[in-house]
Amino acid sequence: MLSFVLRRTAAGVVLLFVISVLSYLLLSIPDNDVGRQLLGNRAAQDLVDAKNAELGLDRPVLAQYADWLAHALRGDFGTSWFTGEDVVQSISTRLPVTLSLMAGVTLVSAVLSLLLGVWAGVRRGPVDRFVQILGVVGYALPGFLVTLVIVVVFAVRLGWFPAVGYIGFGESPSGWLSTITLPIASLSVAAVAGVSQQVRGAVIDVLRQDYVRTLRARGLPPGRILFRHVLRNAAAPPLTVLGLQFVGMLGGAVLVEQIFGLPGIGSMTVTYTTRGDIPMIMAIVLVTVVGVIAVNLLVDVLIGWLNPKARAS
Amino acid sequence: MQKIRRGAAALAACATAAAALTACGGSGGGSGSSDSLTVATMTLPQSLDPKDAAGSALPFFQAAYDTLIKREPDGSYSPMLATKWEYNGDRTELALTLRGDVKFDDGTPFDASAVKANMERFAKGGGGMAKTLADVEKIEVTDATHAVLHLKQPNPAMLFYLSDAAGLMANPAKFDDAGDPLKTKPDGTGPYDLDSGRTAIGTKWVYKAATGYWGTKLPYKELTFQYFDNETAIVNGLKTGQVNAAVLQTANAQARIEEDPGVETQKQEFDFQGILLFDRDGKIAPALAEPKVRQALNHAIDRATMLAKIRQGRGEVTSQVFGTESVAYQEELDSHYSYDPAKAKQLLEEAGYADGFELKLPRISAIVSDALASSLQTYFKAIGVELTWDDMDQSAVRRIFTDREYPGMVMNIGQSSSDWVAIGELVLPGTFNFFGTTDGTVRKLLPQIAAAQAQEAEPQLHELNRHLVEDAWFVPFYRLSYLHVSDGDVTIEPQSGMALPSIYNYAPAE
Numbered sequence: 001m002l003s004f005v006l007r008r009t010a011a012g013v014v015l016l017f018v019i020s021v022l023s024y025l026l027l028s029i030p031d032n033d034v035g036r037q038l039l040g041n042r043a044a045q046d047l048v049d050a051k052n053a054e055l056g057l058d059r060p061v062l063a064q065y066a067d068w069l070a071h072a073l074r075g076d077f078g079t080s081w082f083t084g085e086d087v088v089q090s091i092s093t094r095l096p097v098t099l100s101l102m103a104g105v106t107l108v109s110a111v112l113s114l115l116l117g118v119w120a121g122v123r124r125g126p127v128d129r130f131v132q133i134l135g136v137v138g139y140a141l142p143g144f145l146v147t148l149v150i151v152v153v154f155a156v157r158l159g160w161f162p163a164v165g166y167i168g169f170g171e172s173p174s175g176w177l178s179t180i181t182l183p184i185a186s187l188s189v190a191a192v193a194g195v196s197q198q199v200r201g202a203v204i205d206v207l208r209q210d211y212v213r214t215l216r217a218r219g220l221p222p223g224r225i226l227f228r229h230v231l232r233n234a235a236a237p238p239l240t241v242l243g244l245q246f247v248g249m250l251g252g253a254v255l256v257e258q259i260f261g262l263p264g265i266g267s268m269t270v271t272y273t274t275r276g277d278i279p280m281i282m283a284i285v286l287v288t289v290v291g292v293i294a295v296n297l298l299v300d301v302l303i304g305w306l307n308p309k310a311r312a313s
Numbered sequence: 314m315q316k317i318r319r320g321a322a323a324l325a326a327c328a329t330a331a332a333a334l335t336a337c338g339g340s341g342g343g344s345g346s347s348d349s350l351t352v353a354t355m356t357l358p359q360s361l362d363p364k365d366a367a368g369s370a371l372p373f374f375q376a377a378y379d380t381l382i383k384r385e386p387d388g389s390y391s392p393m394l395a396t397k398w399e400y401n402g403d404r405t406e407l408a409l410t411l412r413g414d415v416k417f418d419d420g421t422p423f424d425a426s427a428v429k430a431n432m433e434r435f436a437k438g439g440g441g442m443a444k445t446l447a448d449v450e451k452i453e454v455t456d457a458t459h460a461v462l463h464l465k466q467p468n469p470a471m472l473f474y475l476s477d478a479a480g481l482m483a484n485p486a487k488f489d490d491a492g493d494p495l496k497t498k499p500d501g502t503g504p505y506d507l508d509s510g511r512t513a514i515g516t517k518w519v520y521k522a523a524t525g526y527w528g529t530k531l532p533y534k535e536l537t538f539q540y541f542d543n544e545t546a547i548v549n550g551l552k553t554g555q556v557n558a559a560v561l562q563t564a565n566a567q568a569r570i571e572e573d574p575g576v577e578t579q580k581q582e583f584d585f586q587g588i589l590l591f592d593r594d595g596k597i598a599p600a601l602a603e604p605k606v607r608q609a610l611n612h613a614i615d616r617a618t619m620l621a622k623i624r625q626g627r628g629e630v631t632s633q634v635f636g637t638e639s640v641a642y643q644e645e646l647d648s649h650y651s652y653d654p655a656k657a658k659q660l661l662e663e664a665g666y667a668d669g670f671e672l673k674l675p676r677i678s679a680i681v682s683d684a685l686a687s688s689l690q691t692y693f694k695a696i697g698v699e700l701t702w703d704d705m706d707q708s709a710v711r712r713i714f715t716d717r718e719y720p721g722m723v724m725n726i727g728q729s730s731s732d733w734v735a736i737g738e739l740v741l742p743g744t745f746n747f748f749g750t751t752d753g754t755v756r757k758l759l760p761q762i763a764a765a766q767a768q769e770a771e772p773q774l775h776e777l778n779r780h781l782v783e784d785a786w787f788v789p790f791y792r793l794s795y796l797h798v799s800d801g802d803v804t805i806e807p808q809s810g811m812a813l814p815s816i817y818n819y820a821p822a823e
Binding site: 031032033034035036038039040041042043044045047048049051054079080082083084085086090093094123151155156159162163164165258259260261265267268270271274275276300 | 357358359360361362365367369407439441442443444493496497511513514515516517539541542543545546547549550552553554556606704706707709710712714715724734736738743744745747
């Protein structure tokens with residue numbers, strides 16, 4: 001297991017490097033006029049040229065990248081071109097917001113999907129059909145529509161939750177819960193729809209296996225069969241999907257953070273990417289890639305731990 | 314199975330409890346209390362260092378810094394850090410008398426040498442507004458409370474600039490510190506201090522009332538600017554009380570908020586929208602060198618229908634670039650160019666372009682909506698002018714300003730109450746006249762206008778405006794109505810020449 005983790009980590013580092021080079025090259029498109037954007041359309045051209053030179057944008061892209069990499073390796077990610085803020089500090093204030101969101105959605109969708117999926121897989125019949133319809137509808141509804149409906153109903157009409165803004169957990173735990181609930185609910189709809197179908201399918205598959213029939217014939221209590229044997233063996237597909245959902249959630253987070261005005265990494269990505277703020281975007285890219293690698297690794301380890309057969313393969 | 318069912322019931326109970334808890338938490342999460350004010354904004358200040366300040370982000374700076382001169386909501390000037398100002402006879406020297414009782418947080422006194430240090434730094438600091446002090450030759454410190462600005466040539470907008478970004482005064486003791494701390498930790502004499510612990514730059518800026526502020530205290534103990542990148546979120550925030558005040562620009566957002574009985578709204582005409590024709594010498598598009606061609610473009614568009622369809626009628630059609638608060642403004646020029654395709658075709662024919670010509674303009678989608686893009690194409694096509702759009706990202710504006718690839722562009726431009734600010738942007742070579750085109754009438758009028766006060770130069774300003782309209786330097790469409798919205802607990806006074814009002818213009822509703 002240890003060598004597996006080490007190998008994957010090494011591959012992750014290589015991936016990180018490749019992505020950082022590619023991102024930097026893509027961000028440095030020659031059309032991008034950072035100085036003009038910084039100083040505004042009303043600024044004199046010589047000031048714009050001076051600003052571009054000050055940021056080092058008049059140098060070859062590879063030289064700029066090498067400079068960035070040298071600083072990044074020392075832990076210096078620079079300051080945002082557009083707000084003057086320290087990049088590390090800026091990300092560290094926004095990361096908790098997105099992580100709250102992602103962890104919340106993962107937790108909610110894991111629990112609800114497990115309940116719904118097992119319920120459908122064990123009961124079958126009308127219950128199963130109901131859960132399947134729920135899944136299809138939840139998956140088919142566009143994310144922005146779900147989010148807007150949730151905002152209009154629970155925030156604007158009913159006034160149960162704030163429509164915009166974020167309160168940190170440290171500032172007020174109940175405030176945090178109130179600001180994060182609707183965003184989590186919006187993102188959970190599609191996640192639950194997807195993962196619950198995986199749980200259902202895997203449970204049905206495993207229930208059909210010979211060994212389950214044998215266990216039943218031996219007279220083991222159904223609950224024990226389900227929890228000790230069936231769920232363990234059925235864990236891999238839903239966990240994989242859950243991991244993918246977690247990784248893919250950043251796309252959903254962009255939308256949800258914009259609609260709810262949450263100061264997270266998602267909304268930040270949009271704001272800074274359209275401006276071409278390279279120091280900030282590079283840091284966001286790195287954080288995201290590290291997150292993706294870590295989650296994939298975690299899922300693999302978890303599947304291996306739950307199911308020794310997967311480890312062997 | 315029994316176990317599972319019990320588990321589900323427990324979970325449902327938890328969920329209910331959580332909902333109840335959050336419902337209680339929800340009310341505490343808002344910012345509705347009367348001593349705090351949350352203003353929504355779609356402007357991101359580049360930094361909080363005054364040398365980087367721009368007019369559009371002024372409120373962020375006003376909280377922490379005072380300006381030399383205060384600009385009142387109607388555009389007039391009143392004392393702030395400077396108590397008096399006076400020009401000499403030929404308007405090349407501006408003498409300032411300063412307050413002697415103001416200190417920065419660390420005890421550094423605000424005095425004439427601080428004014429000199431700030432203005433010199435602003436002019437050389439590389440910020441976007443540095444050029445506003447280009448006419449200042451030197452700053453003479455007479456004594457602690459007196460300074461004289463020596464100007465290279467008269468500049469009628471100087472008082473405006475001193476009430477704007479160029480007049481913000483920061484603590485000179487911080488100028489030489491490494492890493493420019495003022496960027497994120499402002500240090501001025503203003504009515505508020507930035508609460509760094511609760512501020513997340515780029516999203517939320519929280520200011521707390523400064524203890525011992527020298528001037529009149531503002532009614533709010535806490536002032537928050539919250540950044541949004543879309544007006545839908547702002548509308549939702551206003552409806553549910555997380556946002557107390559905002560200005561809405563899009564017609565859809567304006568219509569949505571007006572349905573809400575709880576909010577207070579008031580209109581302000583601020584930006585004008587239109588095509589700026591840079592290439593009046595015909596370097597890229599030779600046809601544009603002909604005044605008759607430019608007039609034809611003005612006659613080709615149906616401004617009233619465009620306003621009704623694209624902006625739901627929210628605004629006023631116009632053919633002039635000067636705003637209603639400027640001296641140059643003349644009401645009759647709003648309707649100078651009627652919608653008259655036949656006349657437009659005839660003008661094209663007289664100019665030698667009977668078969669029309671091709672016109673390529675850049676399109677920044679944030680400014681030029683799909684509806685606007687296609688209506689302009691249709692109107693121009695009707696007189697034989699083939700308009701093609703080059704879609705570009707805001708980040709690719711290099712092609713417009715540096716590479717000068719286009720003969721014009723569609724812009725929204727804020728209309729200043731100061732005539733000379735508008736002239737500086739649109740008529741003088743530079744900002745939006747980067748091909749530097751001019752003509753005899755303009756060359757004759759500008760020195761006369763510069764040497765006089767705006768009111769005294771009224772005849773010349775009127776003549777200049779009329780000339781720009783008749784010679785068709787631009788193709789203005791309309792002035793856009795912005796909507797100031799408050800949650801009902803705040804009274805907002807719109808600020809002349811600014812989309813987001815000054816921070817002094819908010820007060821608790823009676």
